[in-house]
Amino acid sequence: MLGRQVTFLLRRPQLPLRLATSSTQCLSAQSLHTTPAVLGVTASKPGRPKKAVGEPSRVIKRAVKRVAKKPASDPDDAASQQVAAKQAGTTPKTKAKAKAAKPKAVKKAKKATPPKKVYTEAQLAAKKERAARAKAAKDVKSLKAAALSPPKIVPSNAYLQFIKAHKGDLQSLVNAEKEKLSEGSKLNIKGTLTEHSKNLSAAWKEQSPADIEHFNHLAHTTTEAHQAAYKSWVQSHTPNEIKLANSARRSLRRRESSSSSGSEPAKNRRTRWPAILDEREPKAAVQPYIQFSIARNASGDFKHLPLIERSKLIGEEWKALEVGEKKKYETLHSADRERYIDEYSSVHGHAPLAQLESQHPELTSAASAA
Structure with a gap:
């Protein structure tokens, strides 16, 4: 047994210094010359065949591979430093980040608020007046938007149609006057218009009945066209x-x-925003006194009296009527009021506001409280 071990050691060839690849660590000379007993190999088995003499055995190859797989324990190695740093809880990158951390920004001091401006009574009054004017202008703008813009019904008659037909004559007259003017002089438009109006008036008096009837027909046709356009525009909007x-x-x-201003005629102020005529709108119920006044005017008793005197006498008669006689006209008013409520509900989809307030007084009190 001892002789076999001595023979194996004498026949063992020298191993190369580098058995590992470039990715593994080189084995030291001491580990390569380790005896089989140190590597955990025993030579209890019989010797190898003669063809395998001179090469390491499989057992030694496996032992060398196990030693090559173990990491090197060089304390200066970079991998060893990273492992040690991980065990310590910090990495070189973390340390670099900690060193490169920016200092905290210093908070800027708040600017001192300027003291509030103190207004005088006159300034406060002017400020309130400006605010009131701005609010009024805003309200007027919203009202104008809600007022809509219906097409205008331009009045027309035979004489206006005659003037319209001779509209080109005025332009010809103006051009003729311009040709007569010398350089540097101005055209008298007012005098030209006055002269043209006089000529048209004289020409109108010379028109035959057939010509006048022609211009009457044109005026009637123009008025009908304007009314049709107006009605069509009204129908394009809902009654509400x-x-x-x-x-x-x-x-x-x-x-x-x-x-x-007081200088402006009251007539112009009343007709600037005329009511839009809608045939779908139901007529309001006639009051009892108006019912009585209509009946008295239809009787013919006040035929030759002026309107003011007539109204005064009818008012005195109404005051002198007994309760039973007034009841008749109140009944007529109640029936007419029911008719108005039904027509209003069918057109607008709800009862009149006065009717709703009388049926639901809590709505009126809630609206006044709001």
Whole structure:
């Protein structure tokens, strides 16, 4: 047994110094010359065949591979430093980040708020007046938007149609006057218009009945066309939209009549925002006194009296009527009121506001409280 071990050691060839690849660590000379007993190999088995003499055995190859797989324990190695740093809880990158951390920004001091401006009484009054004017202008703008813009019904008659037919004559007259003028002189437009109007008036008096009837027909046709366009425009809006537009127009008339100067004619202030005529709107119920006045005017007793005297006498008769006689006209008013409520509900989709307030007084109290 001892002889076999001595023979094996004498026949063992020298191993190369580097058995590992470039990715593994080189084995030291001491590990390569380690005896089989140190590597955990025993030579209890019989010797190898003669063809395998001179090469390491499989057992030694496996032992060398196990030693090559073990990491090197060089303390200066970079991998060893990273392992040690991980065990310590910090890495070189973490240390670099900690060193490169920016210092905290210093908070800027808050600017001191300037003291509030103190206004005088005159300045406060002027400020309130400007705010009131701005609010009024905003309200007027919203009212004008709600008032809508219906097409205008331009009045027409035979004489206006005659003037329209001779509109080109005025332009010819102006051009002729311009040719007569010398350089540097001005055209007298007012005198030219006055002369043209006199000529048209004289020419109108010379028109034959057939020509006048022709211009009457043109005026009637023009008025019908304007009325048809107006009606078509009204029909393109809902009854509620027309009702809101008329309400806005009433507000605009009140505003302009109160703010207009006294020099402006009252007629112009009343007709600036006329009501939009809607045939779908039901007629309001006739009051009992109006019912009585209509009946008295239809009787013919006041035929030759002026309107003022007639109204005064009818008012005195109404005051002298007994309760039973007044009851008849109140009954007529109640029936007419029921008719108005039914027509209003069918057109607008709800009862009149006065009817709703009488049926639901809590709505009126809630609206006044708000």
